[in-house]
Amino acid sequence: MRFLSLGPGEVAALLLLLLLLLFPAAAGAYQIRLATVIFMWAALAGSWNLLAGYAGAVDLGPVVYYGVGAFATAALMLRAHLPFLVSLVLAGGVAMVIAYAVGTPTLRLRGAYFAIGTLALAESAKQLALAWDRLTGIPLTGGSAGVSLPLSAGYLLFYYVMLALASLVTAAALWLGRSKFGYGLRAIGENDRLAEASGVNIHRLKRRVYVGSALLIAWTGGTAGYWLSYINASDFFGAGLTFQMVVMVLLGGLGTPFGPPLGALFLTLAAEILGTRFVYHYLIAIGVLIVAVSLFMPAGLAGVGRLLRSRRAGVQP
Amino acid sequence: MSILEVRALTKSFGSLVALDRVDLKLAEGEILGIIGPNGAGKSTLFNLIAGLERPSAGAVYYRGAAISGLTTDAVCRLGITKTFQIPQLFPRMSVLENVFVAGLYGKGVSLGPARYQAETWLEFVGLADKAAAAAETLSLPERRRLDLARVLATDARVLLLDENMAGLNQREVAASVALLRQVRDRGRSLMVIEHIMRAIADLADRVLVLNYGEKIAEGRPRDVMRDPAVIKAYLGEAYT
Missing domain, CATH: 3.40.50.300 (P-loop containing nucleotide triphosphate hydrolases)
Incomplete structure (x- = not known):
């Protein structure tokens, strides 16, 4: 088994990471902000991919941990006066505890029932967050008015935190591709009954990846909240975020380490470029693009290289 | 006992x-x-x-x-496991990986030994030449042998x-009977x-x-x- 030997994709990813670390020195504020958005989506889509792409569990409620991360980070900064990064780390712990408690029963649901259950959960979480202050008397979410955070330190901090999160998620996916844990998850994703009969404790493995994915999503949510300096429950628990993660993963390549960052890059740039040219109609164009990619590249953008290689191999005698 | x-x-x-x-x-x-x-x-x-x-x-x-x-x-x-009446497999994994996963989790060995043992079991059931193929491409008799290699890899007794x-046809049944006798001789x-x-x-x-x-x-x-x-x-x- 290979542990430290790196494949060509991994070497390319490390070189890219090195370039991205130096990128702010050469780029303007707009490019840095745009790159930060891409990293944020790469981290979110990548976290969703860990559970759906490897263990085959389609979670339609990841946004719960995005919201929890944002509000917990904000509360720790505003009420406990902790520094941002300390608050962020602690908020991740809160999300993990909630994910453990929520995942234990819900991960026993299979297939479409898990998807429906988690979708309902996310909507409940949003309603709970909207009503929280009124119900409990503990100011946390600010109800429908939301919470404002102090204007932030500067965009470079967010560039590097989001880059770190996207890299961490991608590294986790690469690790799943070659570890015992990853093989167990893939077995569950392909045939959970058979995995169980082969000795895989499917509930424990699924819960572990669910909690890990919740941690990464919560950190991304906490960072996004401070970056935007204003958070409210309708946005941070909104199902739109979930569907954007799903679309990015499917565009990029489900169950692949580089699919989610590719999907995030593609969709964010497409929205940015088309959105400035066709302010009113760009969503139609994006819809057409999504349909085209899913029709002509069913394995996603990450599958294109493989497809071309096999085509080339096919024509050679 | x-x-x-x-x-x-x-x-x-x-x-x-x-x-x-x-x-x-x-x-x-x-x-x-x-x-x-x-x-x-x-x-x-x-x-x-x-x-x-x-x-x-x-x-x-x-x-x-x-x-x-x-x-x-x-x-x-x-130490107890079963095969399925309709043979089950992990369709998009390779034949080797199907057996490998059973060793990793059923027997609880690490990656290196699990791979080596999976190769040995595939050899034993006569599927060594299919190790790299996707499991879903196997024929029914091959699927049954893969199922057997998988349960053997879990180390269940x-x-x-x-x-x-x-x-299976008559010839395949005779081969299967001989194979199961060997399985018993290996302590199962x-x-x-x-x-x-x-x-x-x-x-x-x-x-x-x-x-x-x-x-x-x-x-x-x-x-x-x-x-x-x-x-x-x-x-x-x-x-x-």
Whole structure:
């Protein structure tokens, strides 16, 4: 088994990471902000991919941990006066505890029932967050008015935190591709009954990846909240975020380490470029693009290289 | 001492009693054939032993310890696992990876040894040349052999084989019988559900006959096949 030997994709990813670390020195504020958005989506889509792409569990409620991360980070900064990064780390712990408690029963649901259950959960979480202050008397979410955070330190901090999160998620996916844990998850994703009969404790493995994915999503949510300096429950628990993660993963390549960052890059740039040219109609164009990619590249953008290689191999005698 | 013991095992689905107070013992290194008409409770018996279903009453003992109530994966790691009547696989994994996963989790070894052992088991069942193929491309006889390699890789000591020869031609059945004898020689105890009487007569040390969830006969294959109750319930008059 290979542990430290790196494949060509991994070497390319490390070189890219090195370039991205130096990128702010050469780029303007707009490019840095745009790159930060891409990293944020790469981290979110990548976290969703860990559970759906490897263990085959389609979670339609990841946004719960995005919201929890944002509000917990904000509360720790505003009420406990902790520094941002300390608050962020602690908020991740809160999300993990909630994910453990929520995942234990819900991960026993299979297939479409898990998807429906988690979708309902996310909507409940949003309603709970909207009503929280009124119900409990503990100011946390600010109800429908939301919470404002102090204007932030500067965009470079967010560039590097989001880059770190996207890299961490991608590294986790690469690790799943070659570890015992990853093989167990893939077995569950392909045939959970058979995995169980082969000795895989499917509930424990699924819960572990669910909690890990919740941690990464919560950190991304906490960072996004401070970056935007204003958070409210309708946005941070909104199902739109979930569907954007799903679309990015499917565009990029489900169950692949580089699919989610590719999907995030593609969709964010497409929205940015088309959105400035066709302010009113760009969503139609994006819809057409999504349909085209899913029709002509069913394995996603990450599958294109493989497809071309096999085509080339096919024509050679 | 018997490696597996089943006492008064009962399973009802509503008013239907699928398995009715069945007792059995499996000796270490024994091959026990399970026969009976469709719906007699053979697969239910296997599912109860392997932890896929919970018994309504009665208990299963492995090396003297009660195991009823454990989950399937725990039962597998303890040492009992089953193949499926319709052979199951991880379709998009390679043939090697199918066996490899069973070693990683069923036996609990790390990546290196699991890979080496998976290769050895594929060699043993005659699938070494297919190791890199996607499992979903295998033919039915190959799928049955893969299923066997998988349960062997879990290192379970008791193997429950549910119609592992169904759909095979005569030559393949003979090869399968020879292979299962070798499995026994490697320290496994087997319970085998089978409809092919010649294979059962060749392979099994003892045979247990189920009918409507009840045990109606048990003994050496040749004796059981002469039993009037067995002929009436299952084999049919023409068989004698």
